[in-house]
Amino acid sequence: MTSTSAAAASSVSASALLAEILHSPDTDGIGIRILDAALAEYLDHGLRRTSVDDIARRAGIGRATIYRRFPNRDELLQAVLVREARRFFEDIAAATADLPTLAERLVEGFVVGLRTARQQPLLNRMLTIEPEASLPFLTIHGGPALAVVREFLVQQYLASPEAKAGNVRMNPEEVAEILVRLSISLVLTPETCLPLRTDEEVRATAQRYLAPLVLAR
Amino acid sequence: MTSTSAAAASSVSASALLAEILHSPDTDGIGIRILDAALAEYLDHGLRRTSVDDIARRAGIGRATIYRRFPNRDELLQAVLVREARRFFEDIAAATADLPTLAERLVEGFVVGLRTARQQPLLNRMLTIEPEASLPFLTIHGGPALAVVREFLVQQYLASPEAKAGNVRMNPEEVAEILVRLSISLVLTPETCLPLRTDEEVRATAQRYLAPLVLAR
DNA sequence: CGCGATACAGAGATGCGATATTTGTATCAA
DNA sequence: TTGATACAAATATCGCATCTCTGTATCGCG
Numbered sequence: 001m002t003s004t005s006a007a008a009a010s011s012v013s014a015s016a017l018l019a020e021i022l023h024s025p026d027t028d029g030i031g032i033r034i035l036d037a038a039l040a041e042y043l044d045h046g047l048r049r050t051s052v053d054d055i056a057r058r059a060g061i062g063r064a065t066i067y068r069r070f071p072n073r074d075e076l077l078q079a080v081l082v083r084e085a086r087r088f089f090e091d092i093a094a095a096t097a098d099l100p101t102l103a104e105r106l107v108e109g110f111v112v113g114l115r116t117a118r119q120q121p122l123l124n125r126m127l128t129i130e131p132e133a134s135l136p137f138l139t140i141h142g143g144p145a146l147a148v149v150r151e152f153l154v155q156q157y158l159a160s161p162e163a164k165a166g167n168v169r170m171n172p173e174e175v176a177e178i179l180v181r182l183s184i185s186l187v188l189t190p191e192t193c194l195p196l197r198t199d200e201e202v203r204a205t206a207q208r209y210l211a212p213l214v215l216a217r
Numbered sequence: 218m219t220s221t222s223a224a225a226a227s228s229v230s231a232s233a234l235l236a237e238i239l240h241s242p243d244t245d246g247i248g249i250r251i252l253d254a255a256l257a258e259y260l261d262h263g264l265r266r267t268s269v270d271d272i273a274r275r276a277g278i279g280r281a282t283i284y285r286r287f288p289n290r291d292e293l294l295q296a297v298l299v300r301e302a303r304r305f306f307e308d309i310a311a312a313t314a315d316l317p318t319l320a321e322r323l324v325e326g327f328v329v330g331l332r333t334a335r336q337q338p339l340l341n342r343m344l345t346i347e348p349e350a351s352l353p354f355l356t357i358h359g360g361p362a363l364a365v366v367r368e369f370l371v372q373q374y375l376a377s378p379e380a381k382a383g384n385v386r387m388n389p390e391e392v393a394e395i396l397v398r399l400s401i402s403l404v405l406t407p408e409t410c411l412p413l414r415t416d417e418e419v420r421a422t423a424q425r426y427l428a429p430l431v432l433a434r
Numbered sequence: 435c436g437c438g439a440t441a442c443a444g445a446g447a448t449g450c451g452a453t454a455t456t457t458g459t460a461t462c463a464a
Numbered sequence: 465t466t467g468a469t470a471c472a473a474a475t476a477t478c479g480c481a482t483c484t485c486t487g488t489a490t491c492g493c494g
């Protein structure tokens with residue numbers, strides 16, 4: 001293994017990567033079984049200690065079959081991460097789809113995003129058992145990840161009826177980035193004096209400190 | 218070397234650690250030479266690859282002398298970090314001492330804090346050459362560091378004339394934590410869409426997005 | 435044709451002694 | 465109080481052998 005890197009996406013633009021995540025091609029039954037097995041192995045033994053053989057055995061298929069779907073080990077990991085990211089985005093989108101105002105989308109997106117990220121099994125498992133591999137992609141090499149989530153939120157904001165009506169003064173990119181940075185920070189360093197234990201607390205805190213960002217400038 | 222850890226401060230309270238930093242005993246000439254030499258060695262070769270011998274040779278003193286001032290290798294590192302932290306706090310305090318309002322202190326503290334952190338030689342050097350050692354103390358084990366800076370900012374806010382007058386509605390701890398989390402995030406992941414290139418841009422951005430926090434709730 | 439199984443070379447990881455360095459303490463003379 | 469030296473124990477480092485894994489090719493099979 002040379003890189004363990006799954007965020008080699010640094011070169012492509014954030015919006016291109018986001019599009020790839022949101023419209024990732026549906027794989028067939030075997031493809032899903034491979035991704036499921038890979039995810040399970042990653043959770044059990046980490047990225048480092050998971051071999052393609054382990055995944056194949058868990059999926060009950062031949063190792064060659066995996067190489068027929070995925071160019072190499074790293075791209076398989078990439079595919080697993082893309083799927084998790086898509087699920088993450090779908091959760092947020094589902095929770096904010098019916099909200100008309102920008103402020104509501106912002107607050108609820110933060111609530112659901114933070115909760116989902118905090119509960120994300122793979123993310124949290126990697127942070128605890130393989131921080132040396134995962135931390136860099138959320139910090140010093142976190143530009144791409146940050147940009148993708150930011151662009152997704154921008155998309156969500158711009159899709160709101162209020163935004164479509166055209167009376168929005170805030171800069172969606174900038175506000176989104178602030179929210180994403182705070183969320184990442186809270187996932188990486190959960191110890192906080194902010195009331196963020198329950199969803200209700202998160203909502204109230206976001207209401208108080210983040211909702212006003214809609215009016216900035 | 219067993220820990221490389223300098224943030225073993227997890228057990229002591231943040232305010233106690235802050236007091237230790239702000240009122241760290243002034244060392245004599247030799248003590249300063251040791252700290253200077255240690256800092257220089259850390260910058261040149263990193264924490265991992267610097268031995269007590271290296272530091273002694275650079276300081277032009279005997280190795281035993283170092284052990285007479287500092288219990289062990291780790292506490293020497295600790296002392297260097299405490300001194301850097303004190304300088305960092307002093308920079309912020311000096312820049313905001315004459316500012317009467319809470320909002321001004323908040324904005325200028327952010328401007329100076331971000332600039333100073335971005336330019337901090339040791340911090341940036343460690344993040345680039347030894348991320349595996351430094352990243353955890355700003356992320357998964359970043360609670361203590363976060364709390365110390367937060368408590369310092371709270372102290373700064375409460376020292377403002379406006380706060381002393383008693384008409385402050387905001388929760389200083391919570392607002393401070395948001396600022397610190399954003400600052401750390403920006404240092405760890407400099408890639409941003411926010412206008413934060415020059416001091417003027419940082420000030421304007423803080424004015425727009427952070428100053429309103431004073432009025433929260 | 436896609437799958438599972440097998441074989442294979444090259445790369446990379448792992449384990450393990452031997453060696454060298456470093457740590458922390460003690461002791462000495464200046 | 466300092467610098468120099470000595471010392472044992474703990475770590476780090478290195479070389480080397482071994483093993484595992486990756487990625488590709490090739491087979492027979494349903």
